[in-house]
Amino acid sequence: MRALLLLGALLLSTPLYAAQLVLDLGTGSRTWKTEELLKHPRVQTITIADDVSYKRTMSYRAVPLAALLTGVQANDHVQAVALDGFAAELSAAPLLGTTGSRAWLAIEDPAEPWPALSEGKPGAGPFYLVWTDPEAGRISPEQWPFQVARIQRLAPVAQRFPALLPDPALATSDPVNRGFALFQKNCLACHRLNGAGDAQFGPDLNIPYSPTEYFGTDFLKRYIRDPQSLRQWPQAKMPGFSASVLTDEELTMLVDYLKHMAGRKVKP
Template sequence: MDGDHLKALTLFGALLLSMPLSAAQLNLELGASSRTWQTEQLLKHPQVQTITITNDVSYKRDMSYRAVPLAALLTGIKPDDHLQAVALDGFAAELAAAPLLDTQGARAWLAIEDPAKPWPPLSEGKHSAGPFYLVWTDPQAGNISPEQWPFEVASIKRMAPVAERFPALLPDPALKADNPVNKGFALFQKNCLACHRLNGAGDAQFGPDLNIPFSPTEYFGADFLKRYIRDPQSLRQWPQAKMPAFATTVLPEGDLELLVGYLKHMAGRKVKP
């Protein structure tokens, strides 16, 4: 490619990033109460308000948004339902409905990017977190993980539970419901499944499979695996790394033990995709 062509592509890319935002739509696929919302409609929602998020997970600083309580949009959804938030890039966050419906403690909000007042890019050369971004006030009250902050959200769907959709993820059925491995499975769904598959099962398109061909428990020493989950960049550094750090406020030490216990258990239950 000659210099003129390269310069033209660079200018075109800069032009795209500088173009004014257009309105977007959010698809809520909730069964009988499904609905499509336009940006303008959400910005005029009767419950819309300005909220401040302290140390925003994606922007790494305090941010203010026009936002609607997510519970106000989840018509017909019950606490024991299961939802999936799908981003424009295919990221699929698995979300238990109960925390999304809470009005006390950790509270979920749909932040709406106003085309007239666009949000800053997430990093140089990148887009913003818009057009829609699931954010939380007081996230520490609910041990909300980084995977529960999907940005560039395009749709929110009611889905069958993960265990029904992906039986290859299930621990040994002989284990009792309160077995630590089953508790670790629940934590895996909350913290890992948005980016990783296991035994080829899951909707994730980002991180590697965590069991095929090998589980990280088979090639990481236990202490180093925990350290990697706590702070990936402390062990492996590269510019395009996307795995977030899981602080003790998000994943307490006991929960980390349970999560690693599930991965160890599943290393003995490999199912080739």
């Protein structure tokens, strides 16, 4: 009996390192455990002044993401997949940067768990992609995926999902094509369009209807800026996109892309 009590006390006093992060970067798969990452030679404590998810100052034990992206080049494309199906599409160049905006993998220590994101919701752990000086690179809220389970190098979005492509007759500089680039950065992490995309989080933005078909343009822009100003419910998850993240000109181009794609429906 005493032996069992001692064993129980030992288990309770020993942190559990059950979480795993899978990195699939095209040169073989590597799985990192929480314990390994917390002992990584590049791990350090960082402070995020205005954390996107927690809406306040947070401190984390974190590793520069570039230190984990072995073999990834600046022109590559990376996807971070969360436990809930959120799939952030990320250009590799900002992730590899060492000046200005800098990407970090924050690691939750089971002995010091992070707080809940809000009442009744889990925390951002076990792994969270955070940024120092995000304003320098105009980092979008969608580029802060939390509860990350996998990071993988993939072909670019346009190559993987041709159903997302605007009319090929349009010039590269056309506002619709610029809107497509903004859609990839700000929307594709949560939404599919024409059934295309890896996200399992939000509704399709073209099938059966594009929001441009049931929202007036002004109200759609207002919804993107501040979803809760139009629709309020406890389970709402869509963040607002401020002018510092998405300028008025960019917002117009994004809506132009959605309008354009409403005429290019491809049923999945």
